[in-house]
Amino acid sequence: MKIAIYPGSFDPPTMGHLDIIRRASKITDKLIVAILYNPNKTNPMFSIKDRKKMLNLIINDLDNVEVDFFEGLLVDYAVKKQAKIIVKGLRAISDFESEFQMALTNRKLAPQVETVFMMTNDKYSFLSSSVVKEIMEFGGCIDDLVPEKVKEFIGEKAKNESLF
């Protein structure tokens, strides 16, 4: 069984993330979308619980995808989940350097786990969670940047509490 991990912060999940999830789910038997729980990362906009909710909302038509979170080294988590593949999305050349470093580090730590890169859909090559957050911060429109269900979730949340 080909089990793959798609790791990230997903703060919040974007259309670019969903595109990679959909495409990766077609070429793996099981895909685990794994949210990094990083207590050192300053000021995430959404809690792990909310990010998990948002991801679950957008993957509910994909039978072989599940959402989880992890703490610590990605390769340790991959080994624990018996995953031999790490899926990463590549947007632009600017992503390459850090992704190259992470892939080689992960290979050094766990040679049996292979990192596979998927090129972003060109529609989303500019898109990141940070861009979405910045637009939201200044009241801009995030239509087409995040999945509809994520937009609704954020809208509901913003009604009840201040996100900034």
Ligand code: PNS
């Ligand atoms: O969405 P992001 O924030 O770009 O995702 C980064 C992530 C979670 C993939 C990366 O930070 C990660 O794998 N962190 C886990 C810690 C780890 O394993 N570090 C060693 C590789 S350099």
